[in-house]
Amino acid sequence: MGKAMLEVRELTTKYITRFHEDVYAVDHVSFTVEEGKSIGIAGESGCGKSTLALSLMGYYFPPLHYTSGDIIIDGKNISGMNPDDVRVKILGTEIAYIPQAAMNALNPTRKILKFIEDVILAHDPKQSKNDIRDLARKRFEVLNLPADVLNRHPVELSGGMKQRTVIAISTILSPKVLIADEPSSALDVTSQKLVIKMIRDMMDMGFIKSMIFITHELPLLYNVTDSILVMYAGQLVESGLAKQMIFDPVHPYSKGLMDSIIVPEEGTRDVKLTAIPGTPPNLKNPPSGCRFADRCKYAQKLCKSFEVSMRKFGEVSPEGDTSERNRAYRCLIPVHELKESYDKEREGGLSS
Numbered sequence: 001m002g003k004a005m006l007e008v009r010e011l012t013t014k015y016i017t018r019f020h021e022d023v024y025a026v027d028h029v030s031f032t033v034e035e036g037k038s039i040g041i042a043g044e045s046g047c048g049k050s051t052l053a054l055s056l057m058g059y060y061f062p063p064l065h066y067t068s069g070d071i072i073i074d075g076k077n078i079s080g081m082n083p084d085d086v087r088v089k090i091l092g093t094e095i096a097y098i099p100q101a102a103m104n105a106l107n108p109t110r111k112i113l114k115f116i117e118d119v120i121l122a123h124d125p126k127q128s129k130n131d132i133r134d135l136a137r138k139r140f141e142v143l144n145l146p147a148d149v150l151n152r153h154p155v156e157l158s159g160g161m162k163q164r165t166v167i168a169i170s171t172i173l174s175p176k177v178l179i180a181d182e183p184s185s186a187l188d189v190t191s192q193k194l195v196i197k198m199i200r201d202m203m204d205m206g207f208i209k210s211m212i213f214i215t216h217e218l219p220l221l222y223n224v225t226d227s228i229l230v231m232y233a234g235q236l237v238e239s240g241l242a243k244q245m246i247f248d249p250v251h252p253y254s255k256g257l258m259d260s261i262i263v264p265e266e267g268t269r270d271v272k273l274t275a276i277p278g279t280p281p282n283l284k285n286p287p288s289g290c291r292f293a294d295r296c297k298y299a300q301k302l303c304k305s306f307e308v309s310m311r312k313f314g315e316v317s318p319e320g321d322t323s324e325r326n327r328a329y330r331c332l333i334p335v336h337e338l339k340e341s342y343d344k345e346r347e348g349g350l351s352s
C-alpha cells in the first residue's frame with residue numbers, strides 16, 4: 001500500500017436546520033486515498049456527496065456541524081482544528097475544494113489573474129504581483145490553457161474554459177488533496193473530456209497528490225479514477241477498484257445505478273433499462289436497519305431490523321492480485337448469492 005494522502009475514519013457530520021432538526025448527511029464514512037491515486041464518489045442526488053466533500057475540508061460553519069471521526073491529511077489530523085487555523089494552514093495547500101457549479105460563482109467584474117492573486121496572497125502576503133503573474137502564466141501554459149485568459153473576465157470564457165480555469169485557480173498552491181464536486185456535470189461531452197484530462201495531467205505533473213471526483217453518474221468514473229465509493233443516504237454502501245465497481249457491482253444499489261444508465265455503445269440499444277424504484281429516505285429520520293431496504297428487491301425481514309456495516313470481501317487471486325481484498329459492501333446477503341441472482345436475472349432478460 002502506498003502512502004496515505006487522505007485518511008478518513010468514521011467521519012460523521014450533520015446539518016442542524018433552523019427548526020432545530022438534525023439531518024444526518026454523512027454517517028460514519030471511512031476511506032483512504034493514497035499518494036498518486038484518485039477516488040470517485042458516486043450516488044443519487046441528495047445522498048450526501050457534497051456534504052461529505054465540505055466535511056472533508058474540516059472547515060465547518062452552520063448549518064453544517066462536525067460530530068465525530070477523523071480526517072488525516074498526509075499524517076496530520078485536522079479534525080477538531082480551529083476554523084481560522086484550517087483556513088490559513090489547510091485550505092488550498094493541504095486540501096482544495098472545487099464546489100459544485102463553481103464556475104458560475106466567479107465574480108464577473110474581476111479578471112482571472114485577480115482570483116489567483118487572492119488565493120496566493122491569502123497564503124503568503126509577501127509574494128510580489130510579478131512573481132504571481134509568472135507562476136500563473138507558467139501553470140496555465142503547462143496545463144494547455146492560453147495565458148491570455150489571465151487578463152480576461154469570467155464572462156468572456158466558454159463554459160468548459162471557465163471550469164478548467166476554476167480548477168487551475170483552486171490548485172495554484174499544489175494541494176495534497178483535490179476534491180472536485182461534479183466538475184463536469186454541466187458541460188458538453190468534449191468539454192467534460194478536457195476537464196478530466198486536465199485533472200489527470202495535474203496528477204501526472206505533481207500539482208495535486210491525490211484526487212476525489214464526485215459525480216451522480218457512476219459510469220463516468222471509468223478511466224477517470226482508480227477506485228470508486230458508492231454512497232447511499234449518507235453512508236458508503238460499496239467500495240472497490242473502478243473496473244470492479246463498474247463491471248461487477250455487488251451491492252444491490254450499485255447494481256441498480258449501473259443498470260439504470262444508458263451506455264451509448266453499439267448493440268446496447270435494446271438492453272432494458274431499469275430505474276431504481278422509489279426515493280431515498282429522509283435523512284432527518286433515517287430508517288433503522290439497511291437504509292436501502294424500502295427500494296431493494298432482495299430485501300428480507302432481517303434487513304430492516306439489523307444494522308448492516310461495511311464488510312470486506314474477496315480473495316487473493318492465484319496471480320497474487322490483492323485488489324479484490326480491498327472491496328467492501330454493506331449488505332446482509334453473501335456476495336455469491338447476490339451474484340447468482342444477478343446472473344439469473346441477466347439470463348432471464350436475454351432469453352425473454
Ligand SMILES: Nc1ncnc2c1ncn2[C@@H]1O[C@H](COP(=O)(O)OP(=O)(O)O)[C@@H](O)[C@H]1O
Binds near residue numbers: 025
Ligand atoms: N444547508 C442544508 N441544511 C439542511 N440540510 C441540507 C443542507 N444542504 C443539504 N442538506 C441535505 O443533506 C442531504 C445531502 O445533501 P448533499 O450533500 O447536497 O447531497 P448530494 O451532493 O449527494 O446531492 C440532503 O438530504 C439535503 O437535503
Ligand code: SF4
Binds near residue numbers: 251253296299308331
Ligand atoms: S441488506 Fe437487505 S435491503 Fe439492504 S441491500 Fe442488502 S438485501 Fe437489500
Ligand SMILES: [Mg+2]
Binds near residue numbers: 050051181
Ligand atoms: Mg452535490
